[in-house]
Amino acid sequence: MAVLRLPSAARTFATALIGRLSYGTVFLSLTLALATGHGSVSRAGEVVAVFAVALAGLAPLRARLIDRHGIRRVLLPLALSYATALVGLAAATWRPATPLWLLELLAVAAGSAAPPLGPTMRTLWRTMCGEDQALMQRAFSLDTVAEEVIGISGPLLVGLLILVANPATGVLLSAVLVAVGTVAMMTSPVIGTVSARAAAQASAGSTEGGNGERRKGSGRTMSRSLSRILDILDPVSAAAGVGIGLGAQSLAIVAFAVRHHQPSAIAWADAGMSAGSILGGLAYGAISWRISSRARLPLLTAALGLSVAVAALAPNVWVLTAITTASGVFVSPLMACAYLVADELADERSRTSAGMWVNNAFNAGSSGGYAAMGPAIARMPLSWCFVVAAAPVVVGAGVAQAWRSRTGSRQAQPLSDATAETEALSV
Template identity: 50%
Template sequence: MSSSSYRAVLRAPGAARLFGAALIGRLSYGTVSLSLLLAVAATTGSYARAGWVMAVFSTVSVLLFPARAGLVDRHGARRVLPPMAAGYALTLVGLAAATWRSGVPYPVLLVLAAAAGVFAPPLGPVTRAQWSRLVTDPELRRRAYSLDTVAEELLYVTGPLLAGALASVARPAVGLLLSAVLVLGGTVALAVSVPREAARNNSAEEAASSSTKGLLSRARQPLAAAAGAGAGLGAFGLLAVVFAGRHGRDADVAWVEAALAAGSAVGGLALGAVNWRAAAGNRLTVLTALLGAALALAALAPSLPVLAVIAAFAGLAVAPTLTTAYLLTDEIAPPEQRTRAGAWVNTAFNAGGSASTALVGLLTERLPLSVCLLLAAAPVLAALAAAPSWRRTADTGRGVLTEG
């Protein structure tokens, strides 16, 4: 078996168990959003109220994501993940009970949604931190991150499909119960697969806390790239719905989303399969530029099929961009801060998406759609300002990074 094979990654001791447990747990995040939206809408009779519940859940989860990851760094995944998963699962069960029938006061739903956001376990950053421990070879680690990113994205495609199918034959609240079972089972299995870690002393915790600011400063390129990608994709997702509505039916946007996901999967797998000589920072610069350029092309799309083709082209850079951002952050962060550093990348991506969606929603009422599509590429291209400069070394001729 060639060392370049993805199978070689999963053959590393403990890798298959880690990967399987992470898939089960993270599938919960693919099913919970649509299930919660449908369940709240069904019990309140209002999609506006359902949207506010989703906003509370997402905002609390995103804002506290780095803090939860920091707890894992300080106390270890085995100690922290099971209580988080139990609290998260219980709040989902509470939401399922509250939305099973109408009549529960709306503020109760908001409180339960906020509680779910508080407890949601940081499964992605924990999984990526464990890949760094299980796979020491840099090439295999890149393949592990690529495989992990592609799998995570596919879960966010299949999760809503599963939730939608379940809601068509049962109450939407059943999807919340399924999400609770998935996250509890997957998180406990993931925690068990993680090696035991020694507790950190106070001086180590103080040192880690004091170095957080320095870590964020050194990681500005991957954080900017993640935030830009999140903003661009968030804006594009909303604009694609508007585009589909003007060129056919709103539901036809599914073809654009499927094309974007397919392109992302192909690009992510290709990133891991090819032996790259360029440094991670240089790769991230190129990938960010390609993603921004592809999104800008959407402004020229005359029809929905053409927009789907452009989305597939843009997708080729999505998973590679995120994977490389995580890899570069992993290189920068000390081992005791890898989970938190990965969480910051995740937070930057989600925050960028949330902010741009809200802004673009206002711009669509004031600007032509083609201009809005062009503006969707702006935050991605703006992230290039955080990229280090290139220089060439005289002895090797290979590109390396300097701060600039």
């Protein structure tokens, strides 16, 4: 693939994937270690929930720190702190007598320090691809497909590991993966390029500012944060809608398979969606599109929403699996497009944060959709549950299209002198 032939691209991407594999192994490993070592699924769920909330809740802050202070100064300390906390969790879950408060404290520490390797890698893709939008599309498609593969291979790796070792070993493996991957990633020349550019920009901003302006700029932090989110509202709304819809759909699939007395079909439906997503992502990256990424985003989102709604017509689990496979074809392209739009609309000093907002919108939406579908399944026909799941996806497409129409076809533009000065003062 062309993007991997860019200078240092294959090396940087490979090391980032090693670290990102940690996120594919840690949740299942931690859940199994707690459930088997402490004999309580409810306790396992409580600790994992604490970990997930800390990980997602502080994600924008960690991304913003990288944008402000540079990758090397922030990402490596975060990764090593995260790995240390995971080692502590591995040791604690190995011992059945560990008190719950200590497990939750370690889970908060790990979740709070989790390094944003995915958003950081997408920032590095921009550096390596420059202003070549075709290359950026291929790079983001490859990156999104890789995340899908990690989502499949991580749990499989844990499943093999627990056949021969204590489940807590999987937590320890997660710590090793993120530490080794991030340390190796720091040796990439691309990191040096980004760090040097960030240092030069920070120095220039400091020279232009002055203490008086710094005090005046400090009162504008909230408005700047809101402005950044509004700047990328179309990809964030699309990602949130997709997350809610897919989260709701996943629980509806479980209910469908159980009611048809074929619970094993759940795995087939999930595998079909993942396979479709991988194939769709690879195809999307290879196509030369004639319309802009902002124009593509609502179209892809609407197509996914309609495909989710079609599941309402499935008469059996095998047709449902075929439909979810077809739905998956839109998932990776849509998320790659959302990340690309966020990258285009963000200024150079907030690209990591922009990607993190899109990522967080999807993850938060997925959790919320899964939780909200439970009452819906209890109150309405199952076929209508798939229509309900499709609704937020279609709404997300509508919001993305409406915001695009309102703000025009603006792509990333150089900051005005006044805006650049204000941004520099907040660093």
